[in-house]
Amino acid sequence: MRDVVHLQRQDGIxxxxxxxxxxKNTFSKELTSGLLKTFDEIQKxxxxxxxxxxxxxxxxxxxxxxEELLKIYSGEAVFTDGHIHDLLLRCEVPVISAMQxxxxxxxxxxxxxxxxxxxxxxxxxxxxxxxxxxxxxxxxTFIIPKRFGDTLGREMLFTARNYHGAxxxxxxxxxxxxxxxxxxxxAMKLARELVEKPRLALVTLKKHFSSAIEADLxxxxxxxxxMHELTFSQPEVRERIETLFGNA
Numbered sequence: 338m339r340d341v342v343h344l345q346r347q348d349g350i351x352x353x354x355x356x357x358x359x360x361k362n363t364f365s366k367e368l369t370s371g372l373l374k375t376f377d378e379i380q381k382x383x384x385x386x387x388x389x390x391x392x393x394x395x396x397x398x399x400x401x402x403x404e405e406l407l408k409i410y411s412g413e414a415v416f417t418d419g420h421i422h423d424l425l426l427r428c429e430v431p432v433i434s435a436m437q438x439x440x441x442x443x444x445x446x447x448x449x450x451x452x453x454x455x456x457x458x459x460x461x462x463x464x465x466x467x468x469x470x471x472x473x474x475x476x477x478t479f480i481i482p483k484r485f486g487d488t489l490g491r492e493m494l495f496t497a498r499n500y501h502g503a504x505x506x507x508x509x510x511x512x513x514x515x516x517x518x519x520x521x522x523x524a525m526k527l528a529r530e531l532v533e534k535p536r537l538a539l540v541t542l543k544k545h546f547s548s549a550i551e552a553d554l555x556x557x558x559x560x561x562x563x564m565h566e567l568t569f570s571q572p573e574v575r576e577r578i579e580t581l582f583g584n585a
Contacts, residue, residue, distance in 0.1 A: 342371030349532035400442025435524035457517030479557035
């Protein structure tokens with residue numbers, strides 16, 4: 338299996354780099370298994386105080402693969418199977434999403450579970466589920482309005498259109514939005530500020546914030562799965578996946 342997730346540890350900061358060039362950081366088996374393995378390593382390392390998650394070049398994370406979407410359409414899978422959607426929420430220490438490239442669908446949702454979001458003004462961000470004719474998953478109906486604000490979040494979910502980071506910044510999205518070339522350095526600066534604090538205090542505060550949303554998120558996931566039962570099975574969905582996947 339290809340090694341597409343890289344872990345670097347230094348001075349209490351774990352930097353996780355998603356670099357599946359073949360799949361453009363969609364949720365390939367290699368990427369999802371790599372993320373699960375890497376965050377398991379981080380969880381066991383009590384010297385880590387903060388995590389920075391980033392992608393490569395123009396890609397942060399671009400959501401489900403065509404194959405996985407077709408599996409959900411055929412009833413062979415659901416989005417919770419990989420236990421990846423709330424991976425950042427489950428991490429014991431604070432996570433910073435350095436979204437230095439495009440983040441689409443489940444990829445944007447994944448990054449939005451971080452404790453701090455850093456995004457690029459020139460990058461594209463989209464909850465593009467409805468583009469394919471099915472309702473949002475990955476807990477997006479909860480986490481996107483929570484992170485970006487209810488009005489903007491609902492608009493993003495309903496329209497499924499692409500937003501440049503600059504527009505999200507102008508509209509008051511709950512993220513740090515800087516020039517694309519400054520995303521990673523901004524995230525690393527924040528991480529260095531975090532690791533100055535005692536690990537116990539960081540873990541305790543992270544648990545406080547995470548526990549406050551876990552019950553609501555669990556109920557949201559249950560409802561999203563029920564909506565998928567209704568919307569994913571429509572013939573139009575398969576047609577849209579096959580014809581629109583990979584198009585901007």
